[in-house]
Amino acid sequence: MSFDSTPGNPFALGADELARLEAIREGMLDPSPRRIGRLDQWGLADTYETYAETAQYAEVSLTMSDGTVLDAALSVPRNLAPGQTCPAVVLPAPLINIGHRAYLGMFPRWALGGYVVLAYSQRGLADSTGEIQVAGPQDVADATEVLDWLVAQDGVDPDRIGLFGSSYGAGTSLLAAANDQRIKAVAGTSAWGDLFASLYENGTRHLKAFEALVQLFGEDRCSQEFRDVIGKIRDNTIDDEVREFAHARSPRHCLNAYNDAGTPILLTTAWHETIFSVPAVIDFFSHLTGPKSLLVQVGDHGNGELSGLAGLLSKPTEMSYRWMDHHLGGSAGDGREPRFGIRSEYMHNLLSDLRHDDWESYALPRKRFHLADTTAGERDGQLTEGQPQPGWTRSVKVTGQGTEAVVAPKLIQTGLAERMGLPHVYKTAEIDRGLAAVWATAPISQAMRVQGDLEVRVTVKPQQANAMIVAYLMDCDPATGKAAIITHAPYTLTDQQAGQGTTVTFPLQPAHYVLARGHQLQLIIDTHDPFFVEENTTTPVLALELTSPQGAESYIDIPIDTLD
Template sequence: MSFDNTPGNPFALSTDDLARLEAIREGMLDPSPRRIGRLDQWGLADTYETYAEVARYTEVSITLPDGTVLDASLSVPRDLAPGQACPAVVLPAPLNNLGHRAYLGMFPRWTLGGYVVLAYSQRGLAKSTGEIQVAGPQDVADATEVINWLVAQDGVDPGRIGLFGSSYGAGTSLLAAANDQRVKAVAGTSAWGDLFASLYENGTRHLKAFEALVQLFDEDRCSQEFRDVIEKIRNDTIDDEVREFAQVRSPRHYLNAYNDAATPILLTTAWHETIFSVPAVVDLFTGLTGPKSLLVQVGDHGNGELSGLAGLLSKPTEMAYRWMDHHLGGSAGDGREPRFGIRSEYMHNLLSDLRHDDWESYALPRKRFHLADATAGERDGQMAEGLPQPGWARSVKATGRSTEAVVAPKLIQTGLAERMGLPHVYKTAEIDRGLAAIWTTAPLAQTMRVQGDLEVRVTVKPQEANATIVAYLMDCDPATGRSAVITHAPYTITDEQTGRATTITFPLQPAHYVLPRGHQLQLIIDTNDPFFADANTAPSAIEISSPQGAESYIDIPIDTLD
């Protein structure tokens, strides 16, 4: 996650937020009344005055064996007794031009909880030298060197080391823990489980999110290996080099290492995550056999922990403090035990807070809704339980133009609005039915909840060899014709014979959503979304059908709301 003000940066903080961070840094470096007093305008003077009384903050440089210099900051409790050693938490930076300074808001909680804190900017980021490796093997080796440097400092207990990171820092934290058994606990917010799955879903490139990340990395600072991969992804050359690049950077690839060491791992993600794959995070969580916790919140990448990184309250950071306290013996949290298993919010209720032991007990049994043709006088097909509905076909045009249905009008900001109770409104009644096929249920007789994994099966016959479709499940209010997105997924068919009908079955992103009584479930399938790369040749057409023996359906984990 980034905190710079680059134009178009979906993670950008306001000018006031940046000024606050700089004032915090100056007050920590020089805790004089004048510097600390500047923080009064944000109500932070007391916090950092107390911090200065109990800890010493310095900005340091860590020189690695190859000469690369990492920019870092260190906080050590004052007045330690001779031989006294504290737990330590290492914070690899998120993706930003502030580097380790992005975590300054968390330092008081960690320090007052008795931790030594070391935050650092990974190579190529902020003021650190070297080339950006994207949490590659070199970054993992760097993390080991950083820990070596840390445990050589006075007051650090080498047997109680934890890693905390957000986004890019979460990935590095997880990968470093797989390599270094000195790491006794990990908390990764807005984490990823599988980098390839995040870039390439159901054969479809997540091009908009990929380009946003590349812009934040700054290609000129990237390694040649990464620049080669960037060009291959742009050119849709998904070869063994790209797969290997992603695999070694995927925590899910190191499940055996986590399980052999029984590493305690806390993960957080979001239902409307547009950067990293949510199913891959769920798969990582499910595959862990040691102490583990998964939080899934309303919103998009980085939304949930943003206030916590600034020193305010957030579920991800509060859970991280408790997690480290429980496993390392500090007291940064509120004294409560951490939650194990799954903790979730449902869209769009930030006050919801559900707990389940595992994904199996979390996900509801799926019900099959068959897709049927439109009845006389209706323009949309039907979606209902009961018998399969074969024998119909609908054609949608691929023009290279998107419909009203899109994953998110804006990366990150759309999810942030969801967290504020303002989900994007889709005017699905106005969608051109020549560009999209739509199926709708009858109005719901009761309030219902969708909770878990979804799957779609349809038969498609494109006019051209390659074709992309995008499916969206919506919550539609029939009184207004307006909808909100529940979940989505793309699917791309490649190298098929022109005009050949192919039955495809693919998962949608998992969801947790409550539908009011009287609303309808609505499935939309179109051929273009600016969020994804588009394999369609425009203009062309794609026929969607339901042949005998391979009838079309959507499986939805749904039940009445208790």
């Protein structure tokens, strides 16, 4: 059994976490006083002693029709009466080298709730054989064979089966449910809706996130199809093969199947998600017509459910227990009914908890702030309401290097700090205005909230082909010149647009943010971010012009209102 503790890996578990999981596994396989007693150092001995009295755990190998063997674990309630059946929950593994063992902390809750539990690692992951398919058609077919095996086991009610998965496991769960009508409910945490939108945003590669995922997969374990796609993404080649690869792996394209079956679907994501597209998850959620719930939390990919996977409390896992109980008839949750619609936290307050019926009622009406030129004695432009502001031009240098403004200094860890109330501090006063253009509102006279979808329009004239701009909306304290990021988005212009002015309109990531009185909204546009492109110190210094021509004036639309 191998663990991924590679230095610099944003998904790596610490040594104590790995030791705890291994001790849990050994205690579940052999619930002797000596094994269970080892768990006392983490305060878990009583939990797993109760689990051992409630259910029996075994590790099993599931052989697929093509000979691939999937590494799995089965938990069955003890002392079932003859003919008695239970609801079952299937847990496809997240993308981590310990595979399905990432869910060991959840087994006691599922077991005490009367569930049969089957967790497994998809082909190519952990100790499963075969090649990694990235939640492709073969993984979906495997899920059906896994269910075939499960329903043949004693105690399983074939009419009460649900799937829970985190991240990679969420994708597999959603896609499997579109293919197999035996799946009566799905809960997907840190889910994706459209894989292509996650790889390319406004024509721009999410390069840093992509490379981090490839590192986790391990290219030597990937299918040839996936290795071909890896090469094309690195070469920035967007062709039909890449699009079809992503299409087949996108729940967004299975809407008819979910809606025809009325499949109950719970989704969770994060405001500062750097792996999968948040707008695509919201779009997917909005087009579902069956029972549905969406949770959006403070932080980044996987942050919200992390403690829940370890057996502690988290909103995503607590909601998932209630979701399955409601639709399958178990009792793993706290007895409360699940919340339908949208539930959210605002940055950077994980204690906040708001609820709305749908995205339309959640998002505030947008106000238009026009990008205006600088005034005498000022170095930054203004964000102003009222009349459009045509006629100005701002020139920034394109050097292949970035500024203080970045999407996130570190994948995953930056968002985790946000959940602790410690957002990254941007010293925007120190940003080189030769490398970035900046606009700001006047200090606000009362606290405001940004809540919903944002959009930017600006006219861009680049000298080079495939020029990129990145827009960041910041919350700036003018007294200190320090800021926190609210949202962002990149935009890449095509080869055909080099040397000419092109008006581009593009969405920023949705946001939910509270601004303190006296702060400013600050829009920064620059030409480099290591999240999207590698630094290149040999790039010749070129210029890129941002303008606001008459009839196509530049603006940013922000869903904002006073704080209640």
